[in-house]
Amino acid sequence: MQKWHSRYVQWVLILVLSAPVLAAVKPPLTHQQYLEDFDFFWETIRDSYGYFNQKQTDWPRVRTIYRAQADTVNSRRAFVRLLGNALAELYDNHASLGTNRPDSRRLVPTGTDVWATFVQGRAVVQQVRAGYGAERAGLRPGAVIETVNGVPVSEAIRPFLP
Incomplete structure (x- = not known):
């Protein structure tokens, strides 16, 4: 009897502890x-x-x-x-969803790793967020950004402009 009881308790604990996880998994929307x-x-x-x-x-x-x-x-x-x-499309860095994906746009400049401005028509890095990916990759202030994922900067920024 003791053996059955301890197994029963184990299953109850598993179900109880799993309930929040199972409840959090929602079916996809239609x-x-x-x-x-x-x-x-x-x-x-x-x-x-x-x-x-x-x-x-x-x-x-x-x-x-x-x-x-x-x-x-x-x-x-x-x-x-x-x-x-x-x-x-509102091009308003303060309008946000309240949720982010890894590739979500971020609040500029506080949510980005790199701050660049155009100087004489070239994108020049002004600041790099300490300890984050861009700095770890070796990006430093003064660097000129010519392409983004192989696309010239002038073309890569078009979707972000009004």
Whole structure:
């Protein structure tokens, strides 16, 4: 009897300790839910964002472009990326999702490893965040950035401009 009881206790403990993990695993959203969530995101910004009068962003066009992309989303990861890209159309470093992926855009300059400015048409590194990837890779102030992933800087920055 004692042996059965201890096994029973072990299984109960495993189930109890696993419950929060199992509860945290949510099923993926349906296609329709992604579209509804995108619409909610877009409408919330349309109704609440206070700086449209200072921007060149055509927010209705943003909806047209990114809602079409929401049609192909099939994971939270892809959805966060899509919302991040749509939000970037505001070119407002203080507008954020409150969640980041490793490749998410970061608040400039506090969330980036490298601060560069254009000097005579060239991207020149001004500061490098101590202890992070860029510094560990050997990037130093004064370095000139000519390409980003093999793409000339002038082309690589286009998606980030209004």
